[in-house]
Amino acid sequence: MNFRKQLSAIFVVSFLVLVLMVTGCSNPAPNQNDSEPKNQPAAEDSWDRIKQEGKFVVGLDDAFAPFGFRNDKNELVGFDIDLGEALAERLGVEIEWQPAEWSGVVASLKTGKFDAIWSGMSITPEREAEVNFTTPYIGSAQVIVVLTDNNDIKGKEDLAGKVVGTQLGSTGEVACNKLEGLKDLKTYDIYTEALNDLKTGRLNAVVTDDVTARYYFQQQPGTFKILDDILSYEPMGIAVRKEDTTLLEVLNQEIESMIEDGTYKTVSETWFGEDMSQFLDD
Template sequence: MKKLVLLMVSALLVAFAATAFAADGSWNRVKSAGKLVIGLDDAFPPMGYRDASGKLIGFDIDAAEEVGKRLGIKIEWQPTAWDGVIHSLNSKKFDAIWNGMTITDERAKQVAFTKPYIMDGQIAVVKFSEKRFKKIADLKNVKIGAQKGSSALNAVKKLPTAPAELKEYEDNPKALLDLEAGRIDVVVIDNVTGRDFIAKRPGQFKVVPGFISKEPFGVAFRKEDKELREKVQKTLDKMVKDGSLAKISRKWFAEDITNPKKW
């Protein structure tokens, strides 16, 4: 009998702990306020930036607004300095960071991320008419362009074969101009940045299938806000399943880069 009582008590304690874990109050707090406040750097195209009129636009803006619509809450954007964005989140200046934030081990010690919603990283961009390169491994004996001081330079070192020539540029537009003119064969560039350029100049450039390096983007929450994170995650999962996130992706990148099966 004593063993049975102990087992029942243990089961009740486990159930209570699980309930306390799930109901941390974070979702009810946001729901009661009627809004989800999101921190971002508002100068990061195409994820989140301002148009000529000063209006916030971008992939993350559209995706978050759709999540808010489905959850029945408003999205309030809070521009903030990026170098202190995690501190600001944990100081409760906003509820989440949604701004093309790369998931890293170091950041994961400080915040709780959703699953990746976009796989960023370094990619190879070539002319639209290029037929030699079907995959990253085909980039042999080529002239490559990359921005000075960027992650692209490290990515070039990860290629299976060293380039015949590596040219460094002050910015990506200048590298792409040389690519268009045929002075180089490939531009190694950040995925979302490269696809933004491609979307704005259809028929000029394309991406060689595959990533040279991978850097997943996630939405960040305070570690204690498990319920809120789960609510947003489930909504994002539904948007992937019903194709609405893919639709937003095609608007900003001219193709769907939100499907995990393609990563």
């Protein structure tokens, strides 16, 4: 009986081995081309879709005054908002503003959450590696802000051993990371939180762009001051995906037209009291 069981087991195993060998032999040899990348469909250019749908979706930080922020009625207002609305009207489309977390705004653009980023965004080599920018529509500098009565901090060298704040994911954070000897660098979702902490003494200084800083100075006159040290000069542009070349061309053309016909000047004087295009490089 045991012998019969052993014989049966040997037969079953031999049969399975034979089946596997036959199956393996019947499979076609792998195609050498399978390992090669397949042709991908042509990248979409969003401008055709925007024209068809009649809607231009734009990502922004909606707490970044004076570029885009909420007023007392929770309405979205600002320099970028007025300029964007004017541009959309010229193109014959509706603009839809979509608030986004700034630290992930580039990733959201690349995954198609919106068509562009228009939010006082500084043009940097790191960002240019991931997205394309329009020609600059406004320029700014990263500066150091302290309380008006602070006479201990006169320049960036005096920030050693100090607590400094800036916005998370901003070029202000990049500038802060180059400062030596900071006691601590605190990052915030919005600049107003950093300035509030500066005002209450939780921070010794805040690094932000001078355009934003001067706007807040108007809201709280006599509270803050800007030091003479400029950490970096950074023109700002509208960001689009790398493949959206036609959209980029259209935006560049309209920005140039708005500067030439005075539309830009009218919007700029509303928010800054002067025509900011005069500070752009030719």
